[in-house]
Amino acid sequence: MTQDLFTAFHHGRRIASGELVAVLAAARAALSSDSVEPLVFSDHTGALQSLAPPREAPASPGRGRPRLGVSAREVTLLPRHWDWLSAQPGGASAALRRLVEAAARAPEAPEAARRRAADATYAVLNVLAGDAPGAEAAVRALYAGDGAAFAGETAAWPGDVRDYLARLAAPALSGAETQTG
Structure with a gap:
């Protein structure tokens, strides 16, 4: 699973998987034939994506710094860190950007990959199956790393939802036998 993959659902059925542009096109096509808005998820984070087309940037730049896609936010550090x-x-700023880029390129640690997969699965599960029978038990099994219990709790769910959640959860459920709870 890569960061660049997305999956769309409409009425509980998977309608598209792949790169964002293609998945959004399929979701918009489904929306045009129905009033129920399709749901598009990031396979990496579980975050819902907007079906709205991206807003155009202003034609002429305003005063001040050129717009480089940089976002200003507050960072709180100890004085020695600032030094x-x-x-x-x-x-x-340049040093922080270099550190973030290096960390983003580094391989994800196994425990971090398990946690990210569990969190992504939880986010999708809440939207697609939060009210389904066994949802709470499935979440407990997910975070406990119990693949058999997770599969058992989701077995009666719609196939597309169950299969997608199983794929998202796989990193969270593999290697769990070596963890201590």
Whole structure:
């Protein structure tokens, strides 16, 4: 599973999987034939995606810095951290960007991959099957790493939903026998 894959559901059935542009096109086509909005999920995070077309950037830039897609947010650090960042080439912002880029390229640690997969699965499960029989027990099994219990609790759910959740949950449920709870 990569960060660039998405899956769309409409009336509890999977209608598309793949790159975002193709999945959104399928979801918009389903929306045009029905008033029920399809749901598009990120396979990596479980986050719902918007069906709205992206907004166009303003034609002429305003005053101030050029828009580079940079977002300003607050970061709270200890004084020694600020001192270290300030001493780096390019200053604090450039150093933080380099650190984030290096961390993003590094392989995901197994425990982090399990947690990310469990959280993504939980997010999707809440939307697609949050009221289904056994949903709470499935979530408990998911976070306990109990693949057999997870499969048992989701067995009666619609096939597309069950299969998608099983695929998302696989990293969270593999290797669980080596963990201690």
